[in-house]
Amino acid sequence: MSILSRAFARLLPMPLHSLFLLIVWLMLNSTTSLGHILLGTLLAIVIPVLCAPLRIPQPRIKRPFKVVSYVFLVLKDIVVANFEVAILVVGPMRRIKPGLVAVPIDLVDILPITVLVSTVTMTPGTVGADISKDKKWLYVHVLDMPDNEQEVIDLIKQRYESRVKEIFGC
Incomplete structure (x- = not known):
């Protein structure tokens, strides 16, 4: 230089x-x-x-074109989840089963973790409630918990975390 x-x-x-x-x-x-x-x-x-x-050094985005597809995926999920939550709340009376799920996460850097938590929180029906001190677990509040909580874990890991890992090259 x-x-x-x-x-x-x-x-x-x-x-x-x-x-x-x-x-x-x-x-x-x-x-x-x-x-x-x-x-x-x-x-x-x-x-x-x-x-x-x-300034804190942040990890670089390794695959910028994946960001575009990720944004569209999240936007689609937000729209679909809005309708699902609206039907759940306004629709026929049925018992809503809220719950808290511990999702194991493989991300290390704080920026990819923040992107994942923000994605979960922006999607209606789920809220990123907490992250463990060792940054290995994401606690997610689910508005209507399925009978098998593994469904929620698999959805977050396969649909969101795997794509965040690709974007940041984790």
């Missing part, structure tokens, strides 16, 4: 964040006057420089 590129990396440790901060600053002030551009540029440089030591 050359001296110039190291200096640039120190001045702008997060260039996209800096650009985003400048754009947001100008949009919030509804003006592009020279004073606002200069102040916004100063803030867009200073804030990321001050925040750079706080």
Whole structure:
């Protein structure tokens, strides 16, 4: 790495964040006057420089095209689950069986675990309730627990966790 590129990396440790901060600053002030551009540029440089030591290295997305298919899968599941929960709540009276399931997880890094928990929580009828301290178990609250809790475990592991592992190369 050359001296110039190291200096640039120190001045702008997060260039996209800096650009985003400048754009947001100008949009919030509804003006592009020279004073606002200069102040916004100063803030867009200073804030990321001050925040750079706080950054935690995150795992890289190894298969970005899998992210697109994962997003569509989750969106489809959210729509389907919304209808299922609506029918369950508004439909004919029947006994709802809520339950808590311990799902073993094979993910190690916090970002893939967060993606998995967020996916489970966004899908109506399930909520990621807790993660064990050793990050080996995800506790999921299920609105209507099937008779065999292994169905829920298999669904989460095969439908979501396996895809998250592919995306992050875990």
